[in-house]
Amino acid sequence: MKKVIILGGYGNFGKRIVEELLDLQAVTLYITGRNKKKADLLRDKLQNKANAVLKTTVIDINAPTFKEKLKSISPDIVIHTSGPFQGQMPHVPQACLDVGAHYIDLSDDRSFVCGIKQLNQMAKDKNLLLVSGASSVPGLSSAVIEHYKGQFKELESIDIAIAPGNKAERGEATIRGILSYIGRPFKVYSNSKWEELYGWMSPRKLDFGGVVGKRWLANIDVPDLALFPKHYAVKNTVTFQAGLELPFLHWFMVLMAYFTKIGLVKNWAPLTKPIVKVSNLFKSLGTDIGGMRVEINGKSHNKTNKKIHWTLFADKGVGPYIPTISAVIIARKLLAGELKDTGATPCIGLYQLDDFAPYAEKLQLDYKEETVEQLLNP
Numbered sequence: 001m002k003k004v005i006i007l008g009g010y011g012n013f014g015k016r017i018v019e020e021l022l023d024l025q026a027v028t029l030y031i032t033g034r035n036k037k038k039a040d041l042l043r044d045k046l047q048n049k050a051n052a053v054l055k056t057t058v059i060d061i062n063a064p065t066f067k068e069k070l071k072s073i074s075p076d077i078v079i080h081t082s083g084p085f086q087g088q089m090p091h092v093p094q095a096c097l098d099v100g101a102h103y104i105d106l107s108d109d110r111s112f113v114c115g116i117k118q119l120n121q122m123a124k125d126k127n128l129l130l131v132s133g134a135s136s137v138p139g140l141s142s143a144v145i146e147h148y149k150g151q152f153k154e155l156e157s158i159d160i161a162i163a164p165g166n167k168a169e170r171g172e173a174t175i176r177g178i179l180s181y182i183g184r185p186f187k188v189y190s191n192s193k194w195e196e197l198y199g200w201m202s203p204r205k206l207d208f209g210g211v212v213g214k215r216w217l218a219n220i221d222v223p224d225l226a227l228f229p230k231h232y233a234v235k236n237t238v239t240f241q242a243g244l245e246l247p248f249l250h251w252f253m254v255l256m257a258y259f260t261k262i263g264l265v266k267n268w269a270p271l272t273k274p275i276v277k278v279s280n281l282f283k284s285l286g287t288d289i290g291g292m293r294v295e296i297n298g299k300s301h302n303k304t305n306k307k308i309h310w311t312l313f314a315d316k317g318v319g320p321y322i323p324t325i326s327a328v329i330i331a332r333k334l335l336a337g338e339l340k341d342t343g344a345t346p347c348i349g350l351y352q353l354d355d356f357a358p359y360a361e362k363l364q365l366d367y368k369e370e371t372v373e374q375l376l377n378p
Contacts, residue, residue: 001026001027001028001053002026002027002028002076002077002335003027003028003030003073003074003075003076003077004021004027004028004029004030004075004076004077004078004079004331004335005030005032005059005070005073005075005077005078005079005101006018006029006030006031006032006079006081007032007033007059007061007078007079007080007081007082007092008032008033008080008081008082008083009029009030009031009032009033009039009042009056009081010031010033010035010038010039010041010042011033011081011082011171011173012169012170012171012173012174012320013081013106013171013320013323013324014031014033014079014081014082015042016320016321016324017079017081017324017327017328017331018031018042018046018054019046020321020324020325020328020359021052021328021331021332022046022049022050022051022052023050023051023052024051024052024332024335025051025052027052027053027335028052028053028054028055029050029052029053029054029055030055030056030057030073030075031043031054031055031056032056032057032058032059033058033059033082034058034059034060035058036056036057036058039056039057039058040056042056043055043056057069057073061080061082061091061092066091066092066095067095067098067099070095070096070099070101071098071099074099074100074101075099075101076101076102076334076335077101077102077103077104077331077334077335078092078096078101078102078103078104079104079105079106079327079331080092080093080103080104080105080106080107081105081106081327082173083106083107083171083173083174083176083177084109084173084174084176084177084180085105085107085108085109085112085177086109086111086112086176086177086180086181086269087180088107088109088112090112090115090116090118090119092105093105093116093119093130093132093344094119096128096130097119097122097123097126097128097130100126100128101128102128102129102130102334103128103129103130103131104131104134104327104330104331105131105132105133105134105327106133106134106135106323106324106326106327107132107133107135107223108133108135108136108137108177108222108223108323109177109223110186110221110222110223110225110226112132113132113133113138113223113227113346113347114223114226114227114346115132116130116131116132116133116344116345116346117344117345117346118344119344120343120344120345121343122344123342123343123344124342124343127342128342129334129339129341129342129343129344129345130343130344130345131330131344131345131346131347131350132344132345132346132347133223133346133347133348134326134327134330134347134350135323135324135326135327135347136162136292136322136323136326137160137162137222137223137224137240138222138223138224138227138228138346138347138348139325139326139327139347139350139351140292140322140325140326140356141160141224141292141294142224142227142228142231142347142348142349143326143351143352143353143355143356144294144310144353145158145228145232145294145296146348146349146352146353147310147352147353148296148308148310149232149296151300151301151306151308152296152298152299152300152301152306153298153299153300153301153303154233154235154298154299155232155233155234155235155296155297155298156234156235156236156237156297156298156299157234157235157236157237157238157239157295157296157297157298158224158228158232158234158237158238158239158294158295158296158297159237159238159239159240159293159294159295159297160224160239160240160241160292160293160294160295161206161208161217161240161241161242161243161292161293162220162241162242162290162291162292163206163208163212163215163217163242163243163245163290163291163292164242164244164245164290164319165245165286165287165288165289165290165314165315165317165319166244166245166246166249166282166283166285166286166287166288167283167284167286167287167288167317168288168290168317168319168320169317169320170276170320172272172273172276175272175275175276175279176269176272178199178200178220179267179268179269179271179272179275180267180268180269181199181221182199182200182253182256182257182260182268183198183199183200183201183256183257183258183259183260183261183265183268184198184199184221184260184261185197185198185199186198186199186219186221186225187225187226188219188225188237188238188239189225189229189234189237189238190236190237190238190239191236191237192235192236192237197219198219198257198261199218199219199220199221199257200218200219200220200253200254200256200257201218201219201254201257201258201261202218202219202241203216203217203218203243203250203251203254204216204217204218204241205217206241206293208291208293208311208313209311210291210311210313210366210368211289211291211313211315211366212289212290212291212311212313215243215245215291216243216244216247216250216251217241217242217243218241218242218243218250218253218254218257219240219241220240220241220242222240223346224238224240225238225239225240227346227348231348235298245286245287245289245290246282246285246286249279249282256268287315288315288316288317288319289313289314289315289319290313290314290315290319291311291312291313291314292311292312292314292322293309293310293311293312294309294310294311295307295308295309295310296308296310300373304373305373306371306372306373307371307372307373308369308370308371308372309369309370309371309372310367310368310369311367311368311370312360312365312366312367313365313366313367314363314365315364316364318363318364318365321359321363322363322365325356325359326347326351328359329351329355329356329359330347330350330351333350333351
């Protein structure tokens with residue numbers, strides 16, 4: 001029996017990963033966290049649907065006995081969903097190295113994801129794969145770019161945007177992560193040089209089309225901003241923004257960011273709980289419809305300007321599944337022996353967009369591609 005530990009297994013993303021791995025044969029899934037009652041409730045709910053064996057246990061990633069607990073189970077794979085990852089030390093992937101387990105996380109924190117490379121040689125020496133950022137970014141975003149990059153001779157810019165629906169389930173850790181950097185400066189590659197932008201500022205409205213329509217966006221600090229300029233040899237600009245569906249909530253966040261920028265508030269993260277409570281008062285408003293768009297601009301091989309839009313639409317409340325799909329795909333590939341890579345790496349180029357397609361079909365996600373080459377070159 002292969003053993004897979006899901007840290008934070010009953011949380012917003014962890015429970016969805018457990019659901020997506022239920023069909024596995026000869027695998028034991030460990031639903032873990034600090035609250036065994038919550039883990040047991042999820043196990044009991046899913047037990048009758050599972051081919052995999054479901055077990056629960058208490059694992060606190062911050063406890064002194066964390067590594068010993070992992071060692072006692074001797075897992076083949078550890079999937080880390082226990083955010084927020086902002087400010088988190090890499091002790092979890094290090095512990096996985098020490099106990100001989102492959103590691104996958106859902107981090108979208110720039111420093112954490114880029115920092116995984118420090119463990120690269122140790123992971124290679126132990127024939128293990130440590131993957132950080134197996135989420136919407138940079139996991140899915142890079143899969144999209146990998147799919148289309150062959151159509152370009154050179155890339156001028158990459159623009160990524162995510163707009164969740166207001167009714168979509170959101171975890172407290174996700175909110176805390178965003179609050180930790182709103183109004184704070186971070187580096188972006190813009191106009192062929194590194195410049196400074198501020199979190200949740202530079203608001204703009206983008207038309208996603210389809211069921212999503214127009215949404216307000218603002219700056220978000222993600223790993224893509226650090227990784228993509230060099231990895232894809234982007235000549236000009238890499239941008240990433242996200243936003244809230246309800247304009248008054250979005251603009252209130254912009255105001256919060258401004259207060260941080262001018263020094264009135266040092267850090268909003270300690271106020272996560274009351275902010276989440278206030279935002280939940282408005283959860284009945286808006287929709288459960290969200291979207292993701294990746295725009296790639298550059299020169300094609302026939303020396304014309306080329307632009308590709310890849311847009312993903314999610315409704316019926318399935319949006320929160322999207323950040324989990326990269327981790328599920330990689331875990332399945334490791335268990336099946338299909339992924340032979342070793343080392344410690346951000347989640348770039350580890351799976352193809354075609355691997356994403358079955359999950360999109362299952363969740364009834366709709367996505368479309370639009371090429372506007374002819375419009376630029378009549």
